Amino acid sequence: MTRALVTGGAGFIGSHLVDALLARGDEVAVVDHLSRGHTHNLAGAIERGIAIHKAEVTDVEAMLAAFQEVRPDVVYHLAAQIDVRRSVGDPSTDAHVNIGGTAAVLEAAREVGARRVVLASTAGVYGDPGVLPTPEHAPIAPLSPYGASKAAAETYMQLFTRLHGLSTLALRMANVYGPRQDPHGEAGVVAIFTGAARDGRTAIIYGDGAQTRDYVHVSDVVRAFAAAGRSPVTGVLNVSTGHETSVAGLASLLGLETELRPGRAGEILRSCLDPTAAAQALGWKAKMSLADGLETIR
Numbered sequence: 001m002t003r004a005l006v007t008g009g010a011g012f013i014g015s016h017l018v019d020a021l022l023a024r025g026d027e028v029a030v031v032d033h034l035s036r037g038h039t040h041n042l043a044g045a046i047e048r049g050i051a052i053h054k055a056e057v058t059d060v061e062a063m064l065a066a067f068q069e070v071r072p073d074v075v076y077h078l079a080a081q082i083d084v085r086r087s088v089g090d091p092s093t094d095a096h097v098n099i100g101g102t103a104a105v106l107e108a109a110r111e112v113g114a115r116r117v118v119l120a121s122t123a124g125v126y127g128d129p130g131v132l133p134t135p136e137h138a139p140i141a142p143l144s145p146y147g148a149s150k151a152a153a154e155t156y157m158q159l160f161t162r163l164h165g166l167s168t169l170a171l172r173m174a175n176v177y178g179p180r181q182d183p184h185g186e187a188g189v190v191a192i193f194t195g196a197a198r199d200g201r202t203a204i205i206y207g208d209g210a211q212t213r214d215y216v217h218v219s220d221v222v223r224a225f226a227a228a229g230r231s232p233v234t235g236v237l238n239v240s241t242g243h244e245t246s247v248a249g250l251a252s253l254l255g256l257e258t259e260l261r262p263g264r265a266g267e268i269l270r271s272c273l274d275p276t277a278a279a280q281a282l283g284w285k286a287k288m289s290l291a292d293g294l295e296t297i298r
């Protein structure tokens with residue numbers, strides 16, 4: 001049996017990943033400081049007896065203690081400062097959590113002899129790329145401290161592979177959406193818009209609404225993580241649909257009235273990632289269409 005440890009496991013993507021790993025028979029433990037994540041996301045998993053370690057990923061000693069208790073074979077590192085706008089206002093905290101936290105997780109994984117670490121990275125590492133759909137070899141040119149800290153976290157992953165022979169893979173996710181996404185934060189335009197549709201509110205669009213995203217459903221994303229945990233592939237892979245949808249197009253798909261406000265610093269104008277490499281390396285492909293995916297959260 002594989003022992004899996006999911007950092008950020010009480011969050012949106014992490015909690016779905018925990019459910020998927022349990023369903024395939026892995027033994028699962030969670031590390032989360034429960035600031036944004038909620039134990040109610042893990043209600044089913046808690047019934048099945050998973051261990052939750054309430055700890056801060058930047059706390060080196062706490063990480064080591066948790067890892068020594070769990071002794072994971074595979075670590076899925078999802079805990080992060082995820083708010084792009086907050087990263088612009090407070091880049092130091094963003095770097096502390098996303099770079100410092102990743103270094104602490106990698107060091108604890110190495111110390112207890114974990115086989116593999118899989119990182120939740122982001123399309124944000126590419127900034128506003130020249131080529132769409134963007135392949136993995138495109139230049140790293142983030143437009144926010146969040147994108148920069150994730151790019152640095154990826155570099156630490158690759159460093160631990162070279163320095164210590166630890167098997168690592170970073171999954172650069174496009175915009176993930178689905179049930180349990182927090183509509184109250186800055187992130188998650190789909191969660192915000194579906195909430196507005198439910199309540200009959202107008203959708204606020206920052207910028208002209210022509211900015212595009214590649215919306216990938218959380219059920220597809222967790223299949224990619226689960227495959228990544230078992231695969232020997234190292235480096236980076238995009239996890240995306242390869243389809244571009246404008247924010248205004250998303251609002252109209254949900255039948256929303258819209259109101260335009262000035263654009264935000266650090267926001268990427270167009271984003272769409274090429275998923276070909278993940279298909280070749282992991283045998284993974286996104287299956288859920290946006291129309292069907294939106295039905296899962298309406």
Ligand SMILES: NC(=O)c1ccc[n+]([C@@H]2O[C@H](COP(=O)([O-])OP(=O)(O)OC[C@H]3O[C@@H](n4cnc5c(N)ncnc54)[C@H](O)[C@@H]3O)[C@@H](O)[C@H]2O)c1
Nearest residue numbers: 008010011012013033035036037056057078079080120176
């Ligand atoms: N949602 C997306 O569209 C998207 C896209 C690309 C990458 N990602 C990445 O995927 C991961 C999960 O994102 P999510 O959308 O599920 O976010 P989320 O906020 O729902 O989950 C993050 C979890 O990490 C925990 N956490 C945060 N800081 C922590 C810390 N310092 N110590 C311990 N736990 C901490 C939170 O309590 C939360 O449970 C993140 O690394 C994020 O950067 C998300």
